[in-house]
Amino acid sequence: MSQILQRFAPAKVNLGLSVTGVLDNGYHTLHSLMVPLSVGDDLTFEVADVLTLQVTGADLPTDERNLVYRAAQAYLRAADIKTGVRITLHKKLPLASGVGGGSSDAATTLMALKELYPSSMDLHPLATSLGADVPFFLIQQAALAEGIGEKLTPVELPELHLVLVNPGTEVSARDAYLWLDQSGEFTAELPLSNILHALKHRLNVPYFNALEPAVVTRHPEIAAVLQTLRETGLTSPMMSGSGSTCFALARTAKEAGQAVQILKSHFPMHWCTAAHTLA
Structure with a gap:
């Protein structure tokens, strides 16, 4: 067989x-x-x-x-x-x-x-x-x-609970990097120790996404998702990679699940899901 x-x-x-x-x-x-x-x-x-x-x-x-x-x-x-x-x-x-x-x-x-x-x-x-x-x-x-x-x-991280929302917009990585090249707005390295400290203690996380500004400028629907994630009480919303999925952190799996229900009422056609990080 x-x-x-x-x-x-x-x-x-x-x-x-x-x-x-x-x-x-x-x-x-x-x-x-x-x-x-x-x-x-x-x-x-x-x-x-x-x-x-x-x-x-x-x-x-x-x-x-x-x-x-x-x-x-x-x-x-x-x-x-x-x-x-x-x-x-x-x-x-x-x-x-x-x-x-x-x-x-x-x-x-x-x-x-x-x-x-x-x-x-x-x-x-x-x-x-x-x-x-x-x-x-x-x-x-x-x-x-x-x-x-x-x-x-x-890198060792604590288990994190997240909420992810995708507005259905396909953004090619090639385009996202091209837009960054055109702007010339390259960035310094991440403040990794500060990020790890914030994740461990459930604080606002001082991360950033160098690709986000140019992508959001061209896709206001992504900006709307980020704003709504903030309004749900989740922390540290950001676009992942070249987009268009955005995420934010929740304190618990229950909080993440509740936020997904709220977001689905705001965005019934969007892909919305709770997730947690894998060890």
């Missing part, structure tokens, strides 16, 4: 995202605290003669245009595997939303294929070749990301 693996691909948020500059090759240098969350996509993997991908829950391509397909293809080639894998991606996260869904799906694919087709291969270079956020999801815990996102230092 064919071996079947079922895997969860967690979303992430950036608890602060500083873009300190841009390199000659176009990549940006980052300083960001990233955390995996309890919400995400589901994937199923089964050994097969050839590589195939099926997607449910979203209208996405199922060939080389899909990061999951490219991740599987990259692993099979690097490990010199002559057979394939049948993958089903159950998409639950909003698309192009700043919570790393595609990157997490790709990292999860690499890890699953290494289990189906064991090898001594280091997955980190493959992950880096697929995208700046993909290596983060290999370590499966909070981390400080530096360089172009590939230099990762694990």
Whole structure:
């Protein structure tokens, strides 16, 4: 009987995202605290003669245009595997939303294929070749990301409760970074020790997102979400990554759940959910 693996691909948020500059090759240098969350996509993997991908829950391509397909293809080639894998991606996260869904799906694919087709291969270079956020999801815990996102230092955090809202606006990371380049408003490194202290003691968190001003200027619906998050009594609202998902912190899971109900009444067509960070 064919071996079947079922895997969860967690979303992430950036608890602060500083873009300190841009390199000659176009990549940006980052300083960001990233955390995996309890919400995400589901994937199923089964050994097969050839590589195939099926997607449910979203209208996405199922060939080389899909990061999951490219991740599987990259692993099979690097490990010199002559057979394939049948993958089903159950998409639950909003698309192009700043919570790393595609990157997490790709990292999860690499890890699953290494289990189906064991090898001594280091997955980190493959992950880096697929995208700046993909290596983060290999370590499966909070981390400080530096360089172009590939230099990762694990960070211990208390469990955090969050509320996430996505207004249905797809923002490409390429556009968000282009708008930052045009403004030239690069930022200093995050005040990491102050952020960690605030998270531990449930204070207002002194993080920021360098991409947020330019994105919000072009998408007032994101500004409306941030304002409503403030009005619900949640703390430290911010846009995650390149947007358009925004989040804020709650003191407890109960408070997060209550806030979601309030937000759904304000934004009945938005994706709203409570989540907590993963250890």
